[in-house]
Amino acid sequence: MASFWIISLITVIIISVLQSLLKPAKKKKLPPGPMGLPIIGHFHLLGKNPNEDLYRLAQKYGPIMYMRFGSMPTVLVSSPAAAELFLKTHDLNFASRSPHEASKYISYEQRNMAFAKYGTYWRDMRKLSTLELFSGLKVRQFQPMRRTEVRLMVESLKPAAERGETVDMSLKSAAIVGDIMNLTVFGRKFGDNDLDHEKGFKEVLTATMAEAAAINIVDFFPYLKWLNLLGASRRIKNLAKKYDKFVTRIIDDHLQSEERKGKNGDFVDTMMAIVESGEAGFEFDSRNVKAVLLDMILAGTDTAASAVEWTLSEIIKNPMVMKRLQKELEEVVGMDQLVEESHLPNLKYLECVVKESLRIHPPVLLLPHSSIEDCEVDGYYIPGGTRTLINIWAIGRDPVAWPNPEKFDPDRFVDSKVDLRGHDFHLLPFGSGRRGCPGLQLGLVVIQYVVAQLVHCFDWELPNQMSPDQLDMSEHYGLVSCRATHLMAIPTYRIRDQTKTTS
Numbered sequence: 024m025a026s027f028w029i030i031s032l033i034t035v036i037i038i039s040v041l042q043s044l045l046k047p048a049k050k051k052k053l054p055p056g057p058m059g060l061p062i063i064g065h066f067h068l069l070g071k072n073p074n075e076d077l078y079r080l081a082q083k084y085g086p087i088m089y090m091r092f093g094s095m096p097t098v099l100v101s102s103p104a105a106a107e108l109f110l111k112t113h114d115l116n117f118a119s120r121s122p123h124e125a126s127k128y129i130s131y132e133q134r135n136m137a138f139a140k141y142g143t144y145w146r147d148m149r150k151l152s153t154l155e156l157f158s159g160l161k162v163r164q165f166q167p168m169r170r171t172e173v174r175l176m177v178e179s180l181k182p183a184a185e186r187g188e189t190v191d192m193s194l195k196s197a198a199i200v201g202d203i204m205n206l207t208v209f210g211r212k213f214g215d216n217d218l219d220h221e222k223g224f225k226e227v228l229t230a231t232m233a234e235a236a237a238i239n240i241v242d243f244f245p246y247l248k249w250l251n252l253l254g255a256s257r258r259i260k261n262l263a264k265k266y267d268k269f270v271t272r273i274i275d276d277h278l279q280s281e282e283r284k285g286k287n288g289d290f291v292d293t294m295m296a297i298v299e300s301g302e303a304g305f306e307f308d309s310r311n312v313k314a315v316l317l318d319m320i321l322a323g324t325d326t327a328a329s330a331v332e333w334t335l336s337e338i339i340k341n342p343m344v345m346k347r348l349q350k351e352l353e354e355v356v357g358m359d360q361l362v363e364e365s366h367l368p369n370l371k372y373l374e375c376v377v378k379e380s381l382r383i384h385p386p387v388l389l390l391p392h393s394s395i396e397d398c399e400v401d402g403y404y405i406p407g408g409t410r411t412l413i414n415i416w417a418i419g420r421d422p423v424a425w426p427n428p429e430k431f432d433p434d435r436f437v438d439s440k441v442d443l444r445g446h447d448f449h450l451l452p453f454g455s456g457r458r459g460c461p462g463l464q465l466g467l468v469v470i471q472y473v474v475a476q477l478v479h480c481f482d483w484e485l486p487n488q489m490s491p492d493q494l495d496m497s498e499h500y501g502l503v504s505c506r507a508t509h510l511m512a513i514p515t516y517r518i519r520d521q522t523k524t525t526s
Contacts, residue, residue, distance in 0.1 A: 051404035054098060056080075056089040064091035064243075072500045074388070074416035077101070081417055087401060093243025095121070097391070097410040101417040103424050103449035108400050109392070109411055110448065114456040121393040121410050124241045124256065125234050128263040135314035136461065137322060137390060147305045152315065153461050155293055162465050166364055168206050169469065172199060173476050174361060180481065184516040189486040193332050193509035196473070200328040203469055208319045209273050210289035227269075231262045232321055235502055270313045290319060322387070323462055325503040329386035330377075330452075330470045331477075336510050337380050337431045338474075339483045340491045344433060348372055349517075352479040358519045362475045364468065373475055375433035377467075378443055381452040382419040383431060387503050389413045389454050415451045416504075424449035443467075481514035 057080060059065045068090075069076050077099050081088055086102030100106050109117050119141035126138035136152060139145040155161070176199045183190045202212050239255050277291045294312045297303050338345045351372045356362050367373070392411040399405070420428040425435070441447045444463060445455030453460040460466070477483075485494060497507040 054087045054089040054403040055084045078417040101414045107448040110456040117392040118457040119393045124239045125259050128259045131310040131314045135318045184514040196331040197328040204324045208290045326386045327469045329505045331473050333384035334380040334474050340494045375436040378436045379433040385415045385452045483512045
């Protein structure tokens with residue numbers, strides 16, 4: 024074992040020395056940044072929460088900062104103005120992705136939208152997904168299903184409300200969003216043993232997300248791939264096989280079903296109908312379908328669940344916000360019925376609350392962009408192949424864009440034209456430009472609908488007579504940022520008359 028690490032270290036040192044010797048003598052002006060260490064670069068500056076670490080460094084070195092992680096040059100972007108330069112002015116050049124070891128296995132050689140490099144294939148996939156999966160018509164098609172699932176959630180909370188019991192709302196949020204996304208994508212809900220007999224369905228998906236988010240040394244030292252350090256590739260391959268076996272079975276069930284609904288069915292039906300018709304206009308087979316379905320179920324489920332969890336946490340922590348939101352719900356919806364999706368456009372304060380929650384707690388880190396070729400941004404030289412990370416966590420706390428940025432204050436959005444669809448670069452929870460999230464509309468509907476129903480139907484208090492200001496709001500860092508501790512709360516049912524809820 025010792026000889027393995029010695030060989031690895033010698034390999035890294037030799038390649039690092041060769042890279043230094045082969046660098047051009049004349050250096051161009053790179054963005055400012057902290058001093059790095061030989062070989063590892065700036066890894067030593069990152070702790071358990073890289074967002075906060077990079078935010079503090081940006082306060083010292085500026086909103087466009089250069090760092091190096093292993094052999095990979097990286098630019099960190101930490102202000103709205105800088106984000107606009109990279110996501111709008113120079114969007115085309117920064118629309119690609121760097122090689123990503125995990126995605127090669129779990130997304131069929133980066134055939135999904137999230138990790139695919141920019142080019143003809145990605146543009147075709149993006150267009151197809153936007154038209155066939157995320158159109159307004161498609162989102163509305165699943166409205167009855169969402170209505171049913173959200174009402175089942177309310178019913179499942181009533182017994183705890185009657186007995187004054189504490190509920191794990193982190194698990195409850197994940198469950199409702201997971202059920203909605205499974206029904207949307209696969210046409211059915213899954214139990215814990217439907218994917219793998221040794222690990223539950225959710226456990227395998229969670230492990231897959233963790234591997235996709237984990238720092239894989241091969242991504243930063245590509246020349247060490249042959250060493251398969253720490254067994255990461257083996258773990259990823261095993262997870263990829265389990266996912267492939269599962270989704271292959273789902274596709275086969277859809278193809279063999281006598282009740283195939285074609286493009287009026289779930290996402291699997293829609294995409295397989297395109298495969299069979301040959302109307303995609305580019306190479307599109309089951310591997311593409313599987314890769315895109317993985318995008319939907321992983322990214323769509325965890326991000327929306329995290330957003331619901333954080334929004335409810337902030338509402339409970341800020342009782343005046345809860346009262347004001349409930350007042351709006353009483354006026355728009357009434358106390359004799361549950362919330363319908365048709366109410367959402369009239370719930371203006373709810374919109375403000377969700378925006379503010381997404382500002383402070385962006386549920387997902389934007390995947391690193393990659394520059395396609397050398398370019399100059401704001402007077403700085405950015406080499407081709409440079410990873411570019413838009414730190415939306417830091418942007419949401421920029422004191423220039425947000426007065427008193429640490430305070431949860433939905434009023435800042437009242438009468439404001441700031442939206443979260445990527446047009447305003449100081450609020451980018453779904454990204455912007457070519458790589459903006461195509462599922463934004465679906466995600467927002469799910470987040471707003473679930474939050475509205477939870478707050479309309481129930482009052483919420485913390486267990487053990489804990490006061491709202493004692494609620495722990497620390498974060499757990501990952502590809503999706505969630506609460507470090509689960510949100511435990513006691514519901515009290517508040518709807519007076521249910522005569523209209525069964526209509």
